[in-house]
Amino acid sequence: MTDETRDESDTDSLFDAPPMAEQERMVEAVLFASAEPVTVRDLEARMPHGCDAAEALVRLRKRYEGRGVRVVHVGEAWAIRTAPDLGFLMQKETVETRKLSRAAIETLAIIAYHQPVTRAEIEEIRGVSVSRGTVDQLLEMEWIRFGRRKMTPGRPVTFVVTPEFLDHFGLENARDLPGLKELRAAGLLENRPPPGALALGEAEDDEDQIGAGQPELFED
Amino acid sequence: MTDETRDESDTDSLFDAPPMAEQERMVEAVLFASAEPVTVRDLEARMPHGCDAAEALVRLRKRYEGRGVRVVHVGEAWAIRTAPDLGFLMQKETVETRKLSRAAIETLAIIAYHQPVTRAEIEEIRGVSVSRGTVDQLLEMEWIRFGRRKMTPGRPVTFVVTPEFLDHFGLENARDLPGLKELRAAGLLENRPPPGALALGEAEDDEDQIGAGQPELFED
């Protein structure tokens, strides 16, 4: 670590924040203590006034590169997780995840790649109605949650994936979903309305809405 | 540690044990993920054949010296724990502002207007019994305190308001509280009494009586 200079320069506040090395220790302690990801905001709320948790995190992450545990970014938050190549040591800790049905897995993938997505859109993609149980199971596992309503007639509710989903699959954010870019480039994430007669009246609004809404979700 | 040579010299077994740095990573991951402290024996049972968990632990422990977490010996086993000087980070303080309950406000008002006043007197004025919690809450807030005992049978304890109370409400002393006459003038007493309790038209007697009674209450 080559950060000795910076700490001393932070002297303009009345109560000096602790040196960066000390802030790094604090972030380390909090992340180690928590099984759940912790947000920068939450870290700073717990650390003494004036701390720069984001900076401490960057340093800490670097420090743990290549180690047995890693500092990972999960959505808006940070966590320490064991390195994936050491999973074989952890048979004892392995959690049996509930076996998901094919319908549930597909529904989950559709929500992840198309979010925010309505039930009708999921059904349109799968060509079959989505059972309540499937959605309930995913909600219960906290892998999906309700997003904001769509501005289309009936204001249908949408589904989005959660930080728990990202954590479970080791994703920093929803943009990191495997193959997302290629799928989008191939036009396969579009919600093309069926041509002509089968199109509902709102099909065009709908498309506009999705075209507008989706990048926004992935962009930030 | 003066045993850097040792790792490389372990070449006599058919399957080489992983390098010591790798063993250290493994111990780190297992200690991190395990729900309980782990013994050297258990570590070695999990690690590939030929590993020296004790040595890896020594190195890992050294690596964590001065960090936010430490590798500690717990009985026969090893665990990762928060550095003791950072224990304060594991506490979260929250301050919530809440409106005082109606019962508490009324009790407080009676104490303020009638001090020193016994619990029995408060109950008589309010017409309902005063819960212990209400009084305790006011005592805890340091808005009331015990006054001297009454020279009546049973020598009941009395309550009076505190300087903190006056401070909070911006009063010099309890006599600054608006009297009943002023309350009435302010419209706070204009509601008609329930039928039967006090006849209408007696308002003036009532006022006299209260006007006479009140100074007495504040006399000491």
Added chain:
Amino acid sequence: MADNQFEEDSMSVAERMAAEALIVDVDGFEGPLDVLLTLSRTQKVDLRKISVLQLAQQYLGFIERAKALRIELAADYLVMAAWLAFLKSRLLLPPDPTEEGPSGEDLAAHLAFQLERLQAMRDAAARLMARDRLGRDFFARGQAEDVTRIRTVKYNATLLDLMQGYARIRTRDEFRPFVMDRDSVFTMEQALERMRPLIGFAGTWTDLTTYMPDGWDGDPVRLRSATAATFAASLELVKEGQLEIRQAETFAPIQLRRKGDSS
């Protein structure tokens, strides 16, 4: 991406078995689109170059055989069959210029798109499930330390609360609402009458709700009327120069204060 990820070699055997199974095991399918996707594999081409006409025929054949075996088919399988029969006729017949609606090609292209999209989602799902996963490949802290929550509750009351509380007891009006001609309507005149004497005590910013009449907070109709009247009355008093009124933001509490040095 969806190029040639299916094992083409084993396809012929697998496909023949699947074709048999198709009939016996309709329940195993996730709807008509799933059946179409399975059938499309027999064509062994990129989904973009698929022959929808051939696919429609295969599907109709599948429905026919299912019917012959008296297998009960869910309605959406039959709807799809009807739609594919329609599509087939559109694809086979020369386009009728007088006819409205999309061409057979458009409909076929859309179906091909749907199949490709479904296949893409399946591949994506498989890739997702194959990722390193928490609790299987990588792990969270096993011995999480709980954060001790130290919660301090600060109670608050204003002098007005105190006086109103006292007045309430002294007049024993707790359970008696005002007696009104229209008992669910609180007029602005009444609110004004109530507020005028009270505002003398409002030296500091006080919540509008503290001026609400007693006994009007239970029934939502009465609460609305009292709130509206109290608010209207405060505006009136502001207009008269007796009160100041403020609100930090939309839906934030409205607060009132006696106007500075008036009288």
